Amino acid sequence: MSESLDKQKKDLSRLNSDYATKYGFRDPVDYFHKGAKGLSHELVEMISRMKNEPPWMTERRHEALDIYLAKPMPQWANTRLLNEIDYENIYYFMKPVDQQSTSWDDVPEYIKKTFDRLGIPEAERTFLGGVTAQYESEVVYHSMREDLKKQGIIFLDMDGGLREHEDIVKKFFGTVIPSTDNKFAALNTCVWSGGSFIYVPPGIEVKVPLQAYFRINAENMGQFERTLIIADKGSRVHYIEGCTAPVYSTDSLHSAVVELIALEGAYIRYTTIQNWARNIFNLVTKRATAHKNATVEWVDGNLGSRLSMKYPCIQLIGEGARGEILSVAFAGQDQHQDTGAKVIHAAPNTSSRVTSKSISKDNGRASYRGLAKVHKHATGSKISVECDALLIGRDARSDTYPTMEIDCEQVRVEHEARVSKVAEEQLFYLTSRGLTEDDARLLIVNGFMEPFTKELPLEYAVELNRLIELEMEGSVG
Amino acid sequence: MTEKNKTLFEFKDIHVRVEEKAVVAGVSLSIKPGETHAIMGPNGSGKSSLSNALMGHPAYEITRGEIYLNGHNLKDMSADERSRAGLFLAFQYPLAIPGVTVANFLRTALQSHRGKEADMSDFRKLLKTEMKALAVDEAFATRYLNDGFSGGEKKRIEILQMAILNPKMAILDETDSGLDIDALKTVSDGINRFHNENNGILLVTHYQRMLNYVKPDFVHVMMNGKIVKSGGPDLALKLEDLGYEWVNEEANHKAGV
Numbered sequence: 134m135s136e137s138l139d140k141q142k143k144d145l146s147r148l149n150s151d152y153a154t155k156y157g158f159r160d161p162v163d164y165f166h167k168g169a170k171g172l173s174h175e176l177v178e179m180i181s182r183m184k185n186e187p188p189w190m191t192e193r194r195h196e197a198l199d200i201y202l203a204k205p206m207p208q209w210a211n212t213r214l215l216n217e218i219d220y221e222n223i224y225y226f227m228k229p230v231d232q233q234s235t236s237w238d239d240v241p242e243y244i245k246k247t248f249d250r251l252g253i254p255e256a257e258r259t260f261l262g263g264v265t266a267q268y269e270s271e272v273v274y275h276s277m278r279e280d281l282k283k284q285g286i287i288f289l290d291m292d293g294g295l296r297e298h299e300d301i302v303k304k305f306f307g308t309v310i311p312s313t314d315n316k317f318a319a320l321n322t323c324v325w326s327g328g329s330f331i332y333v334p335p336g337i338e339v340k341v342p343l344q345a346y347f348r349i350n351a352e353n354m355g356q357f358e359r360t361l362i363i364a365d366k367g368s369r370v371h372y373i374e375g376c377t378a379p380v381y382s383t384d385s386l387h388s389a390v391v392e393l394i395a396l397e398g399a400y401i402r403y404t405t406i407q408n409w410a411r412n413i414f415n416l417v418t419k420r421a422t423a424h425k426n427a428t429v430e431w432v433d434g435n436l437g438s439r440l441s442m443k444y445p446c447i448q449l450i451g452e453g454a455r456g457e458i459l460s461v462a463f464a465g466q467d468q469h470q471d472t473g474a475k476v477i478h479a480a481p482n483t484s485s486r487v488t489s490k491s492i493s494k495d496n497g498r499a500s501y502r503g504l505a506k507v508h509k510h511a512t513g514s515k516i517s518v519e520c521d522a523l524l525i526g527r528d529a530r531s532d533t534y535p536t537m538e539i540d541c542e543q544v545r546v547e548h549e550a551r552v553s554k555v556a557e558e559q560l561f562y563l564t565s566r567g568l569t570e571d572d573a574r575l576l577i578v579n580g581f582m583e584p585f586t587k588e589l590p591l592e593y594a595v596e597l598n599r600l601i602e603l604e605m606e607g608s609v610g
Numbered sequence: 611m612t613e614k615n616k617t618l619f620e621f622k623d624i625h626v627r628v629e630e631k632a633v634v635a636g637v638s639l640s641i642k643p644g645e646t647h648a649i650m651g652p653n654g655s656g657k658s659s660l661s662n663a664l665m666g667h668p669a670y671e672i673t674r675g676e677i678y679l680n681g682h683n684l685k686d687m688s689a690d691e692r693s694r695a696g697l698f699l700a701f702q703y704p705l706a707i708p709g710v711t712v713a714n715f716l717r718t719a720l721q722s723h724r725g726k727e728a729d730m731s732d733f734r735k736l737l738k739t740e741m742k743a744l745a746v747d748e749a750f751a752t753r754y755l756n757d758g759f760s761g762g763e764k765k766r767i768e769i770l771q772m773a774i775l776n777p778k779m780a781i782l783d784e785t786d787s788g789l790d791i792d793a794l795k796t797v798s799d800g801i802n803r804f805h806n807e808n809n810g811i812l813l814v815t816h817y818q819r820m821l822n823y824v825k826p827d828f829v830h831v832m833m834n835g836k837i838v839k840s841g842g843p844d845l846a847l848k849l850e851d852l853g854y855e856w857v858n859e860e861a862n863h864k865a866g867v
């Protein structure tokens with residue numbers, strides 16, 4: 134963002150903190166329901182019963198647990214870190230409050246304070262069309278502007294979605310990401326709780342973004358939200374997701390499943406800024422289906438966490454569908470961001486563009502893992518993949534694992550991968566104009582991220598730049 | 611002693627090593643306020659290495675020698691400290707900084723110099739005036755620094771930076787190369803507008819052309835890492851006519867080779 138360095142500085146001095154004080158604080162835990170540690174069919178049954186779910190969903194959960202138990206751990210990305218997770222020692226379900234609120238005044242004081250400190254109510258007042266705020270396993274606050282409700286737009290937490298619109302949920306739930314897809318998708322399906330459910334009726338444009346905010350507070354917590362967004366024919370919607378967690382000495386797990394369905398001519402943009410504490414394992418499955426002439430865009434910013442494994446996917450199944458995946462990953466000390474993008478062209482004249490940027494600092498590691506697949510009959514399709522890695526310091530690491538499966542001859546494929554270092558020459562150029570080395574490095578990093586930042590709503594761009602500044606502090610070049 | 615007789619910028623017996631190679635071998639120069647000096651010399655003679663070392667490039671190690679600006683010793687200062695002390699270098703090959711706009715960069719730089727936030731509207735006015743004077747299209751303010759700029763555009767932007775930072779001492783390394791005939795005039799006018807009785811200019815160039823506009827008080831010839839001859843403006847004319855061979859011979863003769 135232009136003109137923002139000094140603004141960030143000011144914000145920062147006001148903030149006068151690091152992750153631990155801004156996001157890393159914890160609340161005293163006094164929950165309505167705190168289940169036992171560990172995973173079992175009894176737990177699954179209990180969750181489903183507490184939520185009063187229809188039998189088909191209970192069955193789905195049990196089935197998914199069996200699939201989860203049967204599937205081996207992934208043998209790629211980072212097996213050492215994956216095996217560090219103590220799955221027996223995790224709370225798979227925690228219900229902080231009895232009832233969801235529609236007014237911040239009704240949210241328990243300690244939770245409200247948390248979201249106040251994170252700036253959520255203010256964002257809601259100033260530019261959002263609707264908000265859900267999830268705390269541990271459940272959405273504790275939800276509201277949407279009246280005018281949007283009147284247009285027939287549905288925006289609920291996933292539990293509410295299932296209760297109030299069972300027909301739609303039953304039709305689409307698990308159709309984009311079945312439980313059999315991968316071990317963590319199965320895990321999510323058996324213990325899912327919270328997340329967002331959105332349905333936009335045909336031809337309706339949601340003019341303001343809808344946001345969900347996910348907060349993990351407890352230690353050894355597993356958060357398994359489930360999100361399903363359906364944009365009916367010719368509709369448009371922008372959804373934003375933000376996440377944080379306090380700093381604990383033991384690890385917590387975040388394993389979400391997000392399914393997007395853009396029907397004919399629809400448009401969905403899904404923006405994520407996640408800034409997890411450094412001991413969170415973030416293993417997320419995100420996938421979209423784009424029908425004829427529909428557009429899906431994933432804008433995905435990954436900061437924090439110990440290990441992130443996340444590869445947003447777009448299946449272009451209708452002629453003329455378009456997909457765009459724009460992502461940034463920041464891997465600092467002891468972090469591994471294993472992220473990437475998948476595009477699957479299954480219809481003629483479809484197009485996709487992937488822009489992946491990563492920054493590795495200290496001994497951080499950023500990996501790009503991508504798949505571009507073109508089916509036989511997807512003639513006239515276009516794919517462009519661009520990976521850009523920036524290394525800061527001698528021990529920083531970046532790898533690229535692109536896979537291309539092109540079964541069609543009439544396609545245009547462009548692939549570009551670059552690795553650059555914050556060059557001494559660039560630093561000298563900027564410092565010779567009076568910038569300190571830290572300022573110069575920050576300016577170079579912000580510039581590197583600019584193609585991503587400029588796609589964000591202003592408030593988020595400022596926030597992201599500030600987060601990057603915190604990450605960059607005290608770095609040794 | 612009047613102000614005029616004081617030295618503005620002075621370096622003594624500078625030796626520079628880069629990549630294990632000695633590229634500057636004992637260069638001294640003293641510049642008074644209001645003076646313009648030119649350094650000429652064949653390719654590879656060490657002009658840019660000297661400039662980089664004076665500005666504090668970490669790869670160009672000064673193994674011996676002293677640098678003073680207004681009596682302050684610059685030798686132990688980092689590049690940013692030298693800049694804030696009033697030294698400026700217009701680069702022979704300015705680098706691109708993708709994603710960082712010219713305006714954002716200049717404002718950040720100006721702020722570093724002033725130690726406080728530059729007022730937004732004041733800054734905009736300053737930028738607009740200086741861009742206009744250098745015939746730089748306003749669109750450049752929002753373009754990424756040197757990213758995709760033509761050779762001549764980069765040189766103009768270097769001079770724009772100088773005009774905005776208003777240093778006490780400016781080293782201009784081949785600012786004239788890559789400029790078309792009209793641009794040479796515009797950029798020279800920019801340099802002359804900046805120049806006053808209190809600041810100094812050290813111009814590195816290969817050609818007489820720019821010296822027709824930016825008139826030097828002294829001309830120095832650098833060869834093999836040394837200043838081998840100094841003179842007035844006419845020395846540049848002679849070099850343009852005769853090349854460097856005769857200087858070389860004269861130097862060798864003096865040295866008794």
Ligand SMILES: Nc1ncnc2c1ncn2[C@@H]1O[C@H](COP(=O)(O)OP(=O)(O)OP(=O)(O)O)[C@@H](O)[C@H]1O
Binds near residue numbers: 628633656658
């Ligand atoms: N970073 C570097 N690494 C290795 N060698 C260098 C480096 N910089 C300069 N040199 C060498 O130092 C010598 C002087 O180079 P320099 O760029 O200072 O010459 P110059 O007088 O500016 O030449 P020109 O007129 O072509 O710009 C050359 O032999 C050059 O190859």
Ligand SMILES: [Mg+2]
Binds near residue numbers: 657658659783784
């Ligand atoms: Mg040179």
